[in-house]
Amino acid sequence: MCGIAAQHRTDSTPDLDAGTRMLLALAHRGPDDSDHRTVGEHAWLGHTRLSIVDLDGGRQPLTAPDGWSLVCNGEIYNHEQVRAELGGAVFGTASDSEAALALLRTGGPAELHRLRGMWALCAAAPDGRFVAARDPLGIKPLYWARRGAAVHFASELRAFPAEVQDAVESFPPGCYWTPEAGVVRFATAVPAADxxxxxxxxxxxxxxxxxxxxxxxxxxxxxxxxxxxxxxxxxxxxxxxxxxxxxxxxxxxxxxxxxxxxxxxxxxxxxxxxxxxxxxxxxxxxxxxxxxxxxxxxxxxxxxxxxxxxxxxxxxxxxxxxxxxxxxxxxxxxxxxxxxxxxxxxxxxxxxxxxxxxxxxxxxxxxxxxxxxxxxxxxxxxxxxxxxxxxxxxxxxxxxxxxxxxxxxxxxxxxxxxxxxxxxxxxxxxxxxxxxxxxxxxxxxxxxxxxxxADRVPDADLAAAADALGVRTKEELAYYRVFRRALPAVRPDRVLTRFATA
CATH class of the missing domain: 3.40.50.620 (HUPs)
Structure with missing residues (x-):
């Protein structure tokens, strides 16, 4: 389990200072290690690591001999099977995440449906190719913000630079994104059943x-x-x-x-x-x-x-x-x-x-x-x-x-x-x-x-907030105020799912 952050920009080189700040905001997700890499002219990948599999060799970003690099958050439980199926593919580590990198390199993002587990990833090649993807159920988090020619990705909302927080959205589960094809679905959360x-x-x-x-x-x-x-x-x-x-x-x-x-x-x-x-x-x-x-x-x-x-x-x-x-x-x-x-x-x-x-x-x-x-x-x-x-x-x-x-x-x-x-x-x-x-x-x-x-939030406050903010109870209004202090510019309608009742 880890935290990931990434940038893809077509108008300039990645903002390394912004990337460093994003990683610092995700330090709690990966207390064991942190690293980042610029890939080609347009991409930057960052990773904070909680070491679970291949403790010594699984440091990320993972990099292949052809320059492809990947950061991944989660676990791929069938990585040994994927390695065996790929046959001649060369692996440099025992990390489960390297199975995802190998699939991207050999078959492209459409092959990600072969992974079993919980994961979110970003990968880039020196020639400008870039992929972001998330597991079919969305067990692992991934958010993104698109503004002009720049696209930011991160595991948590708090990691996004203030200037793009209002553009942050939840990345759709079971989908991948490339600059050329946009968002493409590769798997559904629930398979068709008979x-x-x-x-x-x-x-x-x-x-x-x-x-x-x-x-x-x-x-x-x-x-x-x-x-x-x-x-x-x-x-x-x-x-x-x-x-x-x-x-x-x-x-x-x-x-x-x-x-x-x-x-x-x-x-x-x-x-x-x-x-x-x-x-x-x-x-x-x-x-x-x-x-x-x-x-x-x-x-x-x-x-x-x-x-x-x-x-x-x-x-x-x-x-x-x-x-x-x-x-x-x-x-x-x-x-x-x-x-x-x-x-x-x-x-x-x-x-x-x-x-x-x-x-x-x-x-x-x-x-x-x-x-x-x-x-x-x-x-x-x-x-x-x-x-x-x-x-x-x-x-x-x-x-x-x-x-x-x-x-x-x-x-x-x-x-x-x-x-x-x-x-x-x-x-x-x-x-x-x-x-x-x-x-x-x-x-x-x-x-x-x-x-x-009940006695700590005035009735008038709830009445005023119910229509304007969509909160349903005094308890929820209290939590909304904390949410807004932590994430002042994030738009809840773009990133939150809510239970039917409070």
């Missing part, structure tokens, strides 16, 4: 396939030359990830590290403790108070780069969790994405009982600007990499192909019954069938934050 594939198949067969898909993904996401832990909330999704990872570590003579957070006595903290005890992990906890939650709000909002109230509520406990985990590991697995794949939220069933598949696809496609943005920013603020095995391309393809009936509520109203049955025996029944609580609720954060603003 639920008829599963018609007439016994539920037990589908459950086995779901289990195998997730087990394979978790094991693949443990790829690293450093230790990888798990964020464990005690809910179904993170507990399943922890169970698979714990088994994998045990096979290799290691003990998995797990991390939980909450207010004293909160539901998530207690459930995570029980799951860790059952799995035999080395478990660590962070307990936060109301005072501490309020004290970090400005930092959290500025880091998440959003003012959506639901996002900030869940980001606050994640802040303390990331701070804790970063003292022990460099990377963690999370349970993000399971609810969007297997219909874990109650509104899916209350409002979309018909048309469920379409709503699941819609929310998956918006994740890059919501939960994935929160997950990336809060962890990277502490130099920690977060990986999301539920959002592996093969897991997404499998889950979205399952008929909607497999994602319907159980007779007692329990959600995700199919996923729970797929892992019968992996967890105690009381954890396997624990009812869903959103992270901001289960950790105790919502009870601390939502009421806090």
């Amino acid at each position: 639920p008829a594939v599963w018609e007439g198949i016994a539920p037990e067969v589908a459950e086995k396939a779901t289990r195998e898909a997730l087990v394979d993904s978790v094991r693949r996401h443990l790829m690293a030359d450093v230790e990888v832990g798990v964020f464990l909330s005690g809910g179904l999704d993170s507990s399943l990830v922890a169970a698979i990872a714990a088994e994998h570590c045990a096979e290799r003579g290691r003990r998995l590290k797990t991390f939980a957070v909450g207010t004293e006595g909160s539901a998530d903290l207690l459930a995570a403790r029980a799951a860790a005890e059952h799995l035999g992990t080395e478990h660590h906890e962070a307990v936060f108070t109301a005072r501490e939650a309020i004290e970090v709000l400005d930092e959290v909002v500025a880091s998440v780069e959003s003012f959506d109230a639901s996002l900030i509520r869940s980001a606050v406990p994640n802040w303390f969790l990331s701070e804790l985990a970063s003292r022990h590991v460099k990377a963690v697995l999370t349970g993000e994405g399971a609810d969007e794949l297997f219909a874990g939220y109650s509104y899916y069933h209350a409002e979309h009982a018909t048309g469920l598949d379409a709503e699941l696809v819609r929310t998956l496609e918006e994740l890059h600007g919501l939960n994935l943005q929160r997950c990336d920013r809060v962890t990277m603020a502490h130099g920690l990499e977060a990986r999301v095995p539920f959002l592996d391309a093969e897991v997404i393809a499998h889950a979205t192909a399952l008929p909607a009936a497999y994602k319907a509520l159980e007779p007692d109203g329990m959600e995700k019954g199919h996923l729970r049955r797929a892992f019968t025996g992996w967890l105690p029944e009381e954890l396997l069938w624990r009812r869903k609580e959103q992270f901001g609720t289960g950790s105790g954060a919502q009870d601390l934050l939502s009421p806090y603003w």
Whole structure:
């Protein structure tokens, strides 16, 4: 995991001073190293590194013998397969990112669909060729600002020079950009699915396939030359990830590290403790108070780069969790994405009982600007990499192909019954069938934050801001003010996705 910045200019040479400032703004994303390079007459690439794979040889920008250079943020889990498929291609490092560089050099940006993982990249050649691209789901962030003949790219909004902040936009997932072709889509977030594939198949067969898909993904996401832990909330999704990872570590003579957070006595903290005890992990906890939650709000909002109230509520406990985990590991697995794949939220069933598949696809496609943005920013603020095995391309393809009936509520109203049955025996029944609580609720954060603003933001302020700024609650207005202080010129309509309700 890293931070990247880049410039492409056709009117002059790149602005090296601006590039240096962009890299400094991203230092938290890559505390281990930083470097940059001018490529040809028109491009500049910068990189801050958190060393996860090929600790000694993976420094970026990576450069090929023909002068092509690349900076990449993220992880490419099938890089060994890509290397094997390219046969005669020459590799100078063991870095997973070099597989992306090799594809660009041998087949061009249309070949990027072969990469499996979470990544955003910029690459340039001495002859003026330039490519920027982002993974199909947008797990890793990438923004850009186009002004005249200059184009800037960066991993976070805060990195852009003040003079172009008002032009910054979110770079579209599953797309690449070149100066010649513009924006070109190379992959979709969710592949076309044919639920008829599963018609007439016994539920037990589908459950086995779901289990195998997730087990394979978790094991693949443990790829690293450093230790990888798990964020464990005690809910179904993170507990399943922890169970698979714990088994994998045990096979290799290691003990998995797990991390939980909450207010004293909160539901998530207690459930995570029980799951860790059952799995035999080395478990660590962070307990936060109301005072501490309020004290970090400005930092959290500025880091998440959003003012959506639901996002900030869940980001606050994640802040303390990331701070804790970063003292022990460099990377963690999370349970993000399971609810969007297997219909874990109650509104899916209350409002979309018909048309469920379409709503699941819609929310998956918006994740890059919501939960994935929160997950990336809060962890990277502490130099920690977060990986999301539920959002592996093969897991997404499998889950979205399952008929909607497999994602319907159980007779007692329990959600995700199919996923729970797929892992019968992996967890105690009381954890396997624990009812869903959103992270901001289960950790105790919502009870601390939502009421806090009732008497602190005047009614008149909200009434004036609701129409002018589109904020919906006093809490959201408070976060908007922090957002605006951190990013005074950024246009929220160009860079933010928001939950349907605050």
